[in-house]
Amino acid sequence: MKAFVMEGVGETGITEKTRPEPGPADAILKPTKGLICTSDCHTVHGAIGDREDLTLGHEIVGVVDEVGESVTDFDAGDRVAVGAITPDWHSKAAQDGHPSQSNQALGGWKFANVKDGTFAEYAHVNDADGNLAHIPDDVSDHEAAYTADMMSTGFAAAENADVPVGGRVVVFAQGPVGLMATKGAALQGAGEIIAVETVDARQELAVEYGADHVVDFQEGDPVEQIMELTDGEGVDAAIEALGTDRTLQDCIKVVKPGGTVSNVGYHGDGEFRHIPREEWGVGMAEIDIVTDLCPGGRLRIERLLRLLETGRVDPTHMTTHEFDFTEIEEAFEMMDEKANGIIKPLIHFD
Amino acid sequence: MKAFVMEGVGETGITEKTRPEPGPADAILKPTKGLICTSDCHTVHGAIGDREDLTLGHEIVGVVDEVGESVTDFDAGDRVAVGAITPDWHSKAAQDGHPSQSNQALGGWKFANVKDGTFAEYAHVNDADGNLAHIPDDVSDHEAAYTADMMSTGFAAAENADVPVGGRVVVFAQGPVGLMATKGAALQGAGEIIAVETVDARQELAVEYGADHVVDFQEGDPVEQIMELTDGEGVDAAIEALGTDRTLQDCIKVVKPGGTVSNVGYHGDGEFRHIPREEWGVGMAEIDIVTDLCPGGRLRIERLLRLLETGRVDPTHMTTHEFDFTEIEEAFEMMDEKANGIIKPLIHFD
Amino acid sequence: MKAFVMEGVGETGITEKTRPEPGPADAILKPTKGLICTSDCHTVHGAIGDREDLTLGHEIVGVVDEVGESVTDFDAGDRVAVGAITPDWHSKAAQDGHPSQSNQALGGWKFANVKDGTFAEYAHVNDADGNLAHIPDDVSDHEAAYTADMMSTGFAAAENADVPVGGRVVVFAQGPVGLMATKGAALQGAGEIIAVETVDARQELAVEYGADHVVDFQEGDPVEQIMELTDGEGVDAAIEALGTDRTLQDCIKVVKPGGTVSNVGYHGDGEFRHIPREEWGVGMAEIDIVTDLCPGGRLRIERLLRLLETGRVDPTHMTTHEFDFTEIEEAFEMMDEKANGIIKPLIHFD
Amino acid sequence: MKAFVMEGVGETGITEKTRPEPGPADAILKPTKGLICTSDCHTVHGAIGDREDLTLGHEIVGVVDEVGESVTDFDAGDRVAVGAITPDWHSKAAQDGHPSQSNQALGGWKFANVKDGTFAEYAHVNDADGNLAHIPDDVSDHEAAYTADMMSTGFAAAENADVPVGGRVVVFAQGPVGLMATKGAALQGAGEIIAVETVDARQELAVEYGADHVVDFQEGDPVEQIMELTDGEGVDAAIEALGTDRTLQDCIKVVKPGGTVSNVGYHGDGEFRHIPREEWGVGMAEIDIVTDLCPGGRLRIERLLRLLETGRVDPTHMTTHEFDFTEIEEAFEMMDEKANGIIKPLIHFD
Known part of the structure; x- marks a missing residue:
């Protein structure tokens, strides 16, 4: 089968691989639609170390091709979604409420990390009954592909932010995760959402997904702008969706005492x-700093699919480009360079 | 001043009273708009015992007429909202996170219970700095009046329900509190909301406020209908917004193991x-039964006003009738009899 | 192999059975020590329906005799404990934080319910890596056997009670679960623990495990006694460890507004x-009623074993009688009749 | 009256001041016993800026000398404790569950910060009904003085650490707050407590208060020692009770994924x-960093007093020295220099 791989640090290509086989609890999927993630780019640049011919990708939906003998709830032919994170559900971390950390830090992250990812003609999913979810008839593959990571991660940012109903939230950066965090804040009942972003198209999407104000960090210190918008009070919660030192510091600076980063x-x-x-209140201002890795698993994905089914969110507005699987290298390069105003490229495998 | 009072069990009237005086921390308001609550009717029918010439009402907004000497954040002339519940914030219950229970069960409920209510030319508010909130310019008095009880109680029902993002919620009864619970469930990120109601106009409002399905209990057992809608799984959370034994039982019957009533x-x-x-899982199915009395206080009301300011909800669609203060007895009778399709009557004091 | 079974409603006996075989993820244990639970008695009396030759028992420790091919963390010869509840960790309920409810209400309860229990020469454990725990060298089999149910259930009662540090807790009934709930309340930092019990030996153990007061319900209404002990305030939390209507009602009556049952x-x-x-505050006093089924799983059992290893609790004081496996029928009858001051009988399989 | 003051940065002395007067809700106390806190030393060294003749001290108990006209629950002659933090209970931060942050960051901290402290013949307490607590007959003034800060802060460290029953906790530094955090971890049900400390007498107290292991940072990297003690797993929770960059970093390094600092x-x-x-899991290991400022208020202090009344803890073992009020400058200097093995000096005002 064909697979889009990281050949080594900085090198990608489409190569021929053997179709994976399922263990007793596993499934083999045939992807239909996929999305490229910025973290795929990080991986190719060596963020998690060198890899040789590792299949890339962790955001796909598809059709079940085969299941292991102990799988009970899924059959060949089923149309399914799967999270980017596929936990070992019996691990101690999962029993402790942290399935994404199963067995080790970030241990639920298997695709394109410790095993081949999903950008291939076939993909292997561990624990099919625990990690797959049936896609409802009314939900398209395109929509469903967003549940794997963008919706799950973005919404988790807002869920962890402990947003009071009617509270104020700021979301730093409006890439696809940040946009879904903005939407997530709306779904948590935020009364006022401030999005920090400078790119026009992303600013517009931020407003569509629920932002009441957009702060352009090119037009002045975002901390000052946010404090002004909140009459000097600061926000109840600040969401960091970029991964830089500066934005994390800004989050701490704009959160009020008792708030959450x-x-x-x-x-x-x-x-x-x-x-x-000082802004941290010398360690006594009751500002919590919390983190998460994209929640996965059947229940999570089913609930996200339900939000698509009832029309609570349309993530496909983030899809700026579309490619066939044969063109995936071009899509990858465009994503890597954030060229042509790309936000999220959809890959057609079918 | 004129006041609309409960003269005794079953008896109401407009009477002349002395204008109240503020204590050092208190305020006197001049109401502008008010709403009649079904619980006013319960009170007149003797639910909390007999009262003599007790001024009724707990849902109003108005203008500050006078403040006590130690009030720092409000002045005469300020346009303000006040919660139906006005806690003693230094009480031990408030310190324990239960301000509505200050000093005794339901002890934060003062208006038209242990002191005169708000349906008068002037109304007394204890702890002005702790219990008043400025109404933003963009929010009308009519809208703001809904924060006092309907929004605060209805939303609290959903907040306490511990709704997972994308989860399923059922709301029993779509009176004004139930309608706001439906909206509250949407604001908590529910993926599927089932409203139970039989009256057409209320069914329509339920859909407007976020219900995906309406179950008419006149068309069959609601428990069966809900189990069918959820493929036999039951819901993550059930909200009781009526106060009958039957609906509370039904809530327990439709919640899945691990869910919340x-x-x-x-x-x-x-x-x-x-x-x-049995449906309670013989005491071991991890179904929590939680309750609340309308949260009050400045912070709560400010946050609810913010939701109005940013247009997250328009509660005024529940206003079916309008009356001048001089006509309040007529409004009260109509509310008491739920006549003419009344949902919520607005009273103009100005 | 020999097994102690429920032959039918009201009938028990020791019978010959085939040794179970492990599935790929399972283990077969050879029990060394076991404890009889009152719920075994309930089962024999038909509480969960009729069963034919169902092996009884769910509280044992033992030695691993064989493991399935995919088990990684346990080997034949390992000395292990196992919870009374052995969840399906990838079930949706477990993913939702309710492993004891896996797949259905109380679905994690498998031993002596939907499959053979542990009172046999060999016992089958599903998902060995997820449900077994190694017993530390310093912990005896006798001690470890208490982790399966008594410690896990009793402590959970206190954990769920949301006890504030220094708060007041009452525990209704001081059977072995109630005694461990009393100890659990102490381990949650309760400032004052009231135990309700009438049997002398149990009263004494209650004090040993942390009770500051013992209320004898034969010497007057326990509600009145508790209200008097708390100067009319009531308790922060009430634990029901008996399962009667009366005690559940009493819990609601003695909990203060904002407290937890x-x-x-x-x-x-x-x-x-x-x-x-009325005592429930007409549905508005913010009294939560929460429930649980004995938490199981490797992490839970490891943590309970650690409490034994560091000497935080000695549950063996509850062991009033000891029997060989060959005498188990006698032990069972004594437990069923609560004869001879029995609290907990230890069964020696080795 | 005589008062022990900070005359300016680095300067202290006993001076004559006017006895304070109570506002309507306030009380004047006559201190009987007090404790000097390291933060008094920080203050004198300029940590919160310059002050002129500011009375020092925030840990005392005493007798009510006078109350304001609206105080209902306390009278002259009452024997009372008061927290180091005396919140404005109606502030928005208090309504939000963060009373120590009332009105501004750390705003509940008034004594020896924004008003005179407690080391004087008379001390002023704002909101007497909200901030005083009666001392039970069985509790000595000496014991009760520890509730003001040491017990409240130390226990809060453990409460916020979200310790699972049977979980592992490390406490960095065993000064009086760290020692109470160690005790607090025991009161939260920790299964294994590791104390980090190098001073012999503090190591011994740590063991008395519940530590199972003591790690001496002079004998090797504490992170390595802790990872070895936990078989490489790390701890569920790490408590920082010192205030240095190094120990905060170490906390993050020894907490396992999903744990709490x-x-x-x-x-x-x-x-x-x-x-x-990296040890923070590149922002995705679900390690929470939470902070607190000493919880105050009547309810908190009452609950801490109850723990003394029922003998759950004896904090007086931390008292290494005793002085009369007339000798307070000597006590202060000894505390400042941590001379003579001082842990906590008790001041007799009576």
Whole structure:
């Protein structure tokens, strides 16, 4: 079968691989639609170390091609979604409420990390009954592909932010995760949502997904702008959806005493992140800093699919480009360079 | 000044009273708009015992007429909202996170209970700095009046229901509190909302406020209908917004193991409420039954006003009738009899 | 192999059975020590329906005899404990934080319910990596056997009770679960623990496990006694560890507004449990009623074993009698009749 | 009256002041016993800026000398404790569950910060009904003085750490707050407590208050020692009770994915605190960093007093020295220099 792989650091290509086989609890999917994630780009640039011919990709939906003997709830031919994170559900971390950390830090992240990813003619899913979800008839494959990571991660940012009904939330960066965090804040009952972004098209989407104000960091210090918008009070919660030291610091600076900083940004470089001591209330202002890795699993994905089924959100407005699987290298390069105003490229496998 | 009072059990009238005086921390308001609540009717029928010339009403907004000497954040002339519940914020219950229970069960409920209510030319508010909130310029008095009880109680029902993002919620009864619970469930990110109601106009409002399905209990057992809608799984959360034994039982019957029953119904009669033992999982199915009394206080009301300011909800669609203060007895009778399709009558004091 | 079985409603006996075989993820244990639970008695009396030659028992520790091919963390010869509840960890309920409810209400309860229990020469455990725990060298089999149900259930009662540090807790009934709930309340930082019990030996153990007061319900209404002990304030949390309508009602009556009723009692009969409407604050006093089924799983059992290893609790003081496996019928009858001051009988399989 | 004051940065002395007068809701206390806190030393060294003749001290108990006209629950002659933090209970932060942050960051901290402290013949307490607590007969003034800050702060560290029953906790530094955090971890049901400390007497007290292991940071990297003690798993929760960059970093390094870092250390210098990026799981390991300022208020203090009344803790073992009020400058200097093995000096005002 054909697979889009990281051949080594900085190198990608389409190669021929053997179709994977399912273990007793596993499934093999035939992808139909996929989305490229910025973290695929990070991986190719060496963020998680070198890999040889590792299949890329973790955001797809597809059709079940084969299931292992102990799988009970899915059969060949079923139309399914699967999370980017596929936890080991019996691990101690999962029993502790942290399935994304199963067995080790970020241990639920298997696709294109510790095993082949999903950008191939066939993809292997561990624990099919625990990690697949049937796609409702009224939900398109295109929509459903957004549940794997963008919706799950973005919404989690807002869920962890402990937003009071009617509270104020700021979301730093309006890439696809940030946009879904903005939507997530709306779905948590935020009364006022401030999006920080400078790119026009992303600003517009932020408003569509629920932002009441857009702060352009090119037009002045975002901290000052946010404090002004909130009459000096600061926000109840700040969401970091970029992964830089600067934005994390800004989150701490704009949160009021007793508020929450919710990080979903991938912090890919540097030895440290910096907590500004005074704005942190010298360690006593009751500002929590919480983090998450994209929640996965059947229940999570089913609930996200339900939000698509009842029309609570349309994530497809983030799809700026479409490609056939044969053109995936071109899509990848465009995503890597954030060229042509790309936000999210859809890949057709079918 | 004129006041609309409960003269005794079953008797109401407009009478002349002395204008109240503020204590050091208090304020006197001049109401501009008010709403009649079904619980005013319960009170007149003797639900909380006999009262003599007790001024009725707990849902108003108005203008500050006078403040006590230690009030710092409000002045005469300010346009303000006030919650139906005005807690003693330094009470031990408030310190414990239960301000509505200050000093005793339901102790934050003062208006038209342990002191005169708000349906008068002037109304007394304890702890002005803690219990008043400025109404933003963009929010009308009519809208703001809904924060006092309907929005606060209805939304609390959903907040307490511990709704997972994308989860399923059922709301029993679509009176004004139930309608706001439906809206509240949407604001908590529910993926599927089922409203139980038989009156056409209320069914329509339920859909407007976010219901995906309406179950008419006149067309069959609502429990069966809900189980069918959820493929036999049951719901993540059930909200009781009526106050009857039957609906509370039905809530327990439709919640899945691990789910939550959130009660905001006022249970006004009978010695007991009944938990159906088997559906409750013989006491081991991890179904929580939680309750609340309308949250009050400045912070709560400010946050609810913010939701009005940013257009997240328009509660005025529940206003079916309007009256001048001089006509309040007529409004009260209509509310008492639920005549003419009344949902919520607005009273003009100005 | 020999097994102690329920032959039918009201009938028990020791019979010969085929040794179970492990599935790929399972293990077969050879029990060394076991404890008889009152719920075994309920089962024999038909509480969960008729069964034919069902092996009884769910509280044991033992040695691993064989593991399935996909088990990675346990081997033959390992000394292990196992919870009474052995969840399906990838079920949707487990993903939702309710593993004891996997697949259906109480679905994690498999031993002596939907499959053979543990009172046999060999016992089958589903998902060995998820449900077994190694016993530390310093912990005896006798001690470890208490983690399966008594410690897990009793402590859960206190964990769910949301006890504030220094708060007041009452525990109704001081059977082995109630005694561990008393100890659990102490481990949650309760400032004052009131145990309700009439049997001398149990009263003494209650004090040993942390009770500051013992209320004897034979010497007057326990509600009155508790209200007097708390200067009329009531308690922050009430734990129901018996399973009767009366004690559940009493819990609601003694909890203060904003408090919690935590049920772990098995409510085995009657169509309803009754909530006293007025003491429940007419549905608005913010009294939560929560329930649980004994938490299981490797992480839970490891943590309970750690409490034994560091000497935080010695549950063996509850062991009033000891029997060889060959004498188990006698032990069972004594437990069924609560004869000879029995609290908990230890069974030696080795 | 005589008062022990900070005359300016680095300067202290006993001076004559006018006895304070109570506002309507306030009380004047006559201190009987007090404790000097390291933060008094920080203050004198300029940590919160310059002050002129500011009375020092925030840990005392005493007798009510006078109350304002609206105080209902306390009278002259009552023996009372008062928290170091005396919140404005009607402030928005208090309504939001963060009373210590009332009106501004750390705004509940009034004594020896924004008004005179307690080391004087008379001390002023705002909101007497909300901030005083009666001392039970069985509790000595000496014991009760520890509720004001040491017990409240130390226990809060453990409460915020979200310790699972049987979980592992490490507490960095065993000064009086750290020692109470160790005790607090035991009161939260920790299964294994590791104390980090190098001073012998503090190590011994740590064991008395519940530590199972003591790690001496002079004998090797504490992170390595802790990882070895936990078989490489790390701890469920790490408590920072010192206020240095190094210990905060170490907390993050020893917490396992999904765990909690709970800070109560006062971070008094430096522009930043540093989060080690990799051990923080690149922002995705679900490690929460939470902080607190000593909880105050009547309910809190009453609950802490109850723990003393029932003998759950004896904090007086931390008292290494005793002085009369006339000798307070000597006590202060000894505390400032941590001379003579001082842990906590008790001041007799009576």
